[in-house]
Amino acid sequence: MIREFGSEDILFLLLATRWTILLTLASALIGGTIALVVAVLRIVPLRPANWLAIGYINLVQGTPVLGQLFIFFFGFSVFGWSVGAWTAAVTAFSIYASAYLAEIWRGGLQSVPKTQWESSAALGLTYLQRLRYIIVPQAVRINIPPTVGFIVQLIKNTSLASVIGFVELSRAGQMLNNATFAPMSIYLTVAAIYFVICYSLSNVSQRLERRIHVAR
Amino acid sequence: MMKYLTAIASAALVSIGISAPAKADLKDILDAGTVRIGVPSDVPPFGFLDENNEQIGLDVEVAKMIAEGLGVELELTTVTSANRISYLATNRIDLTIAAMGATPQRALQIDFSSPYSALSIGLFGPEDSGLESLSDLGDQSIGVARGTTQDIELTERMPDANIQRYDDDATAASAYLSGQVELFATANIIANDLSKRDPDNALAPIEIFRYSPTHVGVPKGNPELLRWVDTFVFYNLNNGRLSDLTEEWLGQRLPESFPSM
Numbered sequence: 001m002i003r004e005f006g007s008e009d010i011l012f013l014l015l016a017t018r019w020t021i022l023l024t025l026a027s028a029l030i031g032g033t034i035a036l037v038v039a040v041l042r043i044v045p046l047r048p049a050n051w052l053a054i055g056y057i058n059l060v061q062g063t064p065v066l067g068q069l070f071i072f073f074f075g076f077s078v079f080g081w082s083v084g085a086w087t088a089a090v091t092a093f094s095i096y097a098s099a100y101l102a103e104i105w106r107g108g109l110q111s112v113p114k115t116q117w118e119s120s121a122a123l124g125l126t127y128l129q130r131l132r133y134i135i136v137p138q139a140v141r142i143n144i145p146p147t148v149g150f151i152v153q154l155i156k157n158t159s160l161a162s163v164i165g166f167v168e169l170s171r172a173g174q175m176l177n178n179a180t181f182a183p184m185s186i187y188l189t190v191a192a193i194y195f196v197i198c199y200s201l202s203n204v205s206q207r208l209e210r211r212i213h214v215a216r
Numbered sequence: 217m218m219k220y221l222t223a224i225a226s227a228a229l230v231s232i233g234i235s236a237p238a239k240a241d242l243k244d245i246l247d248a249g250t251v252r253i254g255v256p257s258d259v260p261p262f263g264f265l266d267e268n269n270e271q272i273g274l275d276v277e278v279a280k281m282i283a284e285g286l287g288v289e290l291e292l293t294t295v296t297s298a299n300r301i302s303y304l305a306t307n308r309i310d311l312t313i314a315a316m317g318a319t320p321q322r323a324l325q326i327d328f329s330s331p332y333s334a335l336s337i338g339l340f341g342p343e344d345s346g347l348e349s350l351s352d353l354g355d356q357s358i359g360v361a362r363g364t365t366q367d368i369e370l371t372e373r374m375p376d377a378n379i380q381r382y383d384d385d386a387t388a389a390s391a392y393l394s395g396q397v398e399l400f401a402t403a404n405i406i407a408n409d410l411s412k413r414d415p416d417n418a419l420a421p422i423e424i425f426r427y428s429p430t431h432v433g434v435p436k437g438n439p440e441l442l443r444w445v446d447t448f449v450f451y452n453l454n455n456g457r458l459s460d461l462t463e464e465w466l467g468q469r470l471p472e473s474f475p476s477m
Contacts, residue, residue: 001409002409002413077308163296163299174386175264181389181390
């Protein structure tokens with residue numbers, strides 16, 4: 001019954017890696033879009049908008065993503081609305097990413113010196129124009145390293161989706177381990193695949209940073 | 217902390233799930249033309265991956281037989297020991313066939329059919345452990361897969377034992393083989409297979425707890441479906457097909473007088 005760990009299994013892990021990458025990409029894109037709105041709501045000079053954004057961020061950051069996964073997957077089906085594992089995972093991780101990215105980007109926006117706001121106001125730019133042309137371009141540069149750092153975390157956190165039966169890299173490794181009882185070969189392979197993804201991403205980020213700095 | 221929150225969240229959701237109206241009774245399955253069955257993918261030899269990484273195992277075979285018996289399409293869903301009950305309780309699947317033992321506590325959440333197979337579970341250790349039964353047990357650490365029948369059995373018999381729980385049998389086996397725990401509570405078939413593969417670290421039985429029957433899980437509130445599964449099990453026990461399957465996957469036939477519910 002117990003079989004050997006073979007080359008077929010490495011292929012199986014690589015195929016499962018597609019889901020890790022897709023889940024991360026989808027969550028980063030959807031979460032990033034929401035985060036953009038939340039980060040702006042967080043800094044606009046309008047108290048109720050600030051409170052709304054702070055409430056959202058605290059709610060999401062204060063609950064474990066594992067619990068959010070359970071709520072989207074099992075919670076909705078209680079009301080007769082059947083949500084698939086992929087939809088539930090993308091929803092949960094998008095919301096999770098949106099709260100963290102919003103806070104990271106808020107920090108970036110606020111780290112742009114106040115004089116930049118003031119001098120652009122003196123040029124007669126409106127609030128949105130100042131944000132769009134003066135503040136955001138400077139904040140983007142500051143934000144690249146922490147954003148990539150968070151996405152690297154996100155890649156590794158997607159392994160939590162295995163609890164709702166979503167087969168990504170970690171879950172595939174776990175399944176193979178129960179067929180072969182060869183944890184060392186399997187988890188070393190899994191770790192190597194994660195490393196390749198995360199290392200490449202950090203590398204791209206460093207290059208991007210350098211390129212953006214040239215414009216200065 | 218995470219584990220705690222998950223347990224609370226899933227318990228809360230399961231309890232909500234029970235109050236929701238069940239919509240998977242026999243007629244609905246026949247109307248839909250599909251039966252949705254949850255099987256494990258990480259519990260050898262009940263459900264695991266073969267060389268081509270296809271899901272195989274005793275439970276997968278039983279699921280196929282059930283779909284055939286109902287005359288409908290089979291839709292297999294992978295369940296884990298952590299979510300197999302929530303899946304049923306929230307009607308994501310019609311049946312769970314996942315090496316599941318019946319306990320009064322689990323029966324508060326889902327219904328169990330008559331047993332379709334059984335496995336020997338027990339405590340194993342190195343040949344020179346010097347232990348002859350559970351009563352010789354001191355403070356040796358014991359590895360076991362969390363939430364399994366052997367975990368429940370061991371916890372009931374030896375509440376003070378030093379039990380270390382892991383996610384699944386493979387992880388518990390690794391803990392034993394790497395020396396993180398001294399003893400290993402598992403199914404007979406797994407202990408035998410591990411010993412065959414690595415005779416130097418052969419696992420010797422210290423005590424066989426019992427012959428643990430496995431049941432099909434049915435969501436509450438589906439009396440016709442439960443009755444049908446019971447009839448299916450009764451019929452295929454009598455004609456020997458379930459015994460054949462058990463011999464093929466677990467290495468021994470079912471006893472002549474096999475219990476039923």
